[in-house]
Amino acid sequence: MVENQQLHEYLRERTWEMTEQWYxxxxxxxxxxxxxxxxxxxxxxxxxxxxxxxxxxxxxxxxQQDFSQEFQDWIEEIATDDGHLKTPIVVxxxxxFRTQQQYLKTIAEFASQHKEKVTFEQLSKWNLAIVETIGxxxxxxxxxxxxxxxxxxxxxxxxxxxMSAPVILLTKSSGFLPLxxxxxxxxxxxxxEKTLKQCAKHNLERLVVDLSGVPIIDTMVAQQVFQLITxxxxxxxxxxxxxxxxxxxxxxxxxxxxxxxxxxxxxxxxALKENGVQLVQ
Numbered sequence: 123m124v125e126n127q128q129l130h131e132y133l134r135e136r137t138w139e140m141t142e143q144w145y146x147x148x149x150x151x152x153x154x155x156x157x158x159x160x161x162x163x164x165x166x167x168x169x170x171x172x173x174x175x176x177x178x179x180x181x182x183x184x185x186q187q188d189f190s191q192e193f194q195d196w197i198e199e200i201a202t203d204d205g206h207l208k209t210p211i212v213v214x215x216x217x218x219f220r221t222q223q224q225y226l227k228t229i230a231e232f233a234s235q236h237k238e239k240v241t242f243e244q245l246s247k248w249n250l251a252i253v254e255t256i257g258x259x260x261x262x263x264x265x266x267x268x269x270x271x272x273x274x275x276x277x278x279x280x281x282x283x284x285m286s287a288p289v290i291l292l293t294k295s296s297g298f299l300p301l302x303x304x305x306x307x308x309x310x311x312x313x314x315e316k317t318l319k320q321c322a323k324h325n326l327e328r329l330v331v332d333l334s335g336v337p338i339i340d341t342m343v344a345q346q347v348f349q350l351i352t353x354x355x356x357x358x359x360x361x362x363x364x365x366x367x368x369x370x371x372x373x374x375x376x377x378x379x380x381x382x383x384x385x386x387x388x389x390x391x392x393a394l395k396e397n398g399v400q401l402v403q
Contacts, residue, residue, distance in 0.1 A: 126182040126183075127182070127183065128236075129182045129229070129232060129248065130179055130180065130182035130183040132232050133175070133179035133182065133225075133228065133229075133232075134176070134179050134180075136228065137172055137175035137176055137179065138172060140175050140224060140228065141168050141171045141172045141175060142168075143224070144171055144217075144220070144221065144224060145164075145167070145168055145171070147220075148217075152209075152213050153209065153210055153213065154205065154206070154208050154209025154210060154213055154214075155167060155203075155205030155206055155208065155209045156209065156213065156217070158205070163205060166205075167205070170196075170199070170200060170203075173196055174196060174221070177192055177193050177196055178193075178225070178255070180192075181251065181255060182248075182251075193259065194262070197259060197262050197263050197266060198266060200214075200263060201263055201266035201267040201269075201270055202266070202270050206267070207267070207270065207271060207274070211264065211267055211268075214263070214267075215260055215263075215264070218256055218259060218260050218263070219256070221256070222252060222253065222256040225252045225256075226249055226252060229245070229248050229249065229252065230245075233245045233248075288300070288320075289316075289317060289320040289321060289324070289326070289329065291324060291326075292330075292394065295325070295326060295327040295328065296326060296327065296328040296329070296330075297320075297321070297324065297326050297328075297329055297330075298329065298330035298331070298332055298364075298390065298393070298394070299313075299317055299329060299330070299331045299332065300332045300334075300335060300390075301313070301331065301332065301333055301335055301336050302335030302336070303335065303336070303337070304336075304337065304338075305336060305343050305346065307342065307346075310342075310343070310346035313346075313350065314346065314349060314350050314353060317329075317350060317354070318350075318353050318354065318357060321354060321357065321359050322357055326359050327358065327359060327360065328359065328360050328361075328362070329354060329359050329360075329361050329362075330361075330362045330363075330364055330387075330390070330393045330394065331347065331350070331351075331361060331362070331363050331364070332363075332364045332365045332390045332393070333347075333363060333364070333365045333366055333367075333370065334364070334365025334367065334389070334390060335365070336365075336370070338369065338370065338373065339370045339373055339374060339379075340373070340377070341377055341379075344374065344377065344379045347363075351384065360385075361384065361385075362384070362385035362386070362387060362393055362396075363381065363384060363385070363386045363387070363393075364386075364387040364388070364389060364390045364392065364393035365387075365388075365389060365390055366386060366388065
């Protein structure tokens with residue numbers, strides 16, 4: 123009977139051969155990292171694939187205590203790799219399955235060379251171990267890849283939100299704040315904090331808050347706008363509103379929102395003109 127260690131040695135001797143075979147049959151027209159023509163990226167891709175083979179075939183080694191942890195490290199590297207993050211996950215999974223077929227074929231060749239010693243039961247156990255381990259790798263990769271992708275998306279959204287409250291200087295003492303898109307509670311809080319800081323930093327006396335890019339106003343949005351105006355008043359900044367569309371005006375009336383003691387202009391151009399800023403025609 124052939125021992126697992128013999129199979130491990132057989133596979134270990136062929137790790138680079140399997141890597142070159144994998145890359146040679148790789149569909150280079152796929153989206154993502156697999157279509158790269160950059161020599162350095164290709165070398166890194168092969169190195170990652172070879173590392174996989176070294177780790178994977180060690181499952182048949184007599185000394186496999188660290189197998190799971192080492193594979194966790196490899197999976198984390200791939201899941202957080204920029205190239206693989208830019209590659210559709212279904213494409214990456216397809217390559218895992220191609221590798222699975224590669225191993226099933228290689229083990230079949232090994233069994234054929236030792237057909238008098240390898241029983242059908244032993245071959246079946248090896249095949250089952252291959253399929254089960256590949257399945258676990260795919261599940262763990264998918265989980266980590268999804269987690270990293272979500273974290274990146276959240277960071278990007280946070281950056282967009284933080285950049286969405288720019289106070290633009292008009293003169294040494296005046297500026298305007300263009301609000302664009304839906305204003306959520308979280309975004310409103312960031313706008314409130316950043317606007318106060320920017321106005322204080324530039325010693326502004328007047329600020330025009332333009333709402334022409336806000337699709338709809340509700341009680342929450344109105345409340346946040348009034349809080350911003352109140353906060354600006356406390357630090358000595360007089361605020362005006364511009365760009366209130368007919369839809370927003372109707373909604374404001376319906377909700378009982380009153381813009382008492384607040385300068386209101388129907389357009390940013392009018393607001394700027396009234397505040398001494400002439401637009402170039």
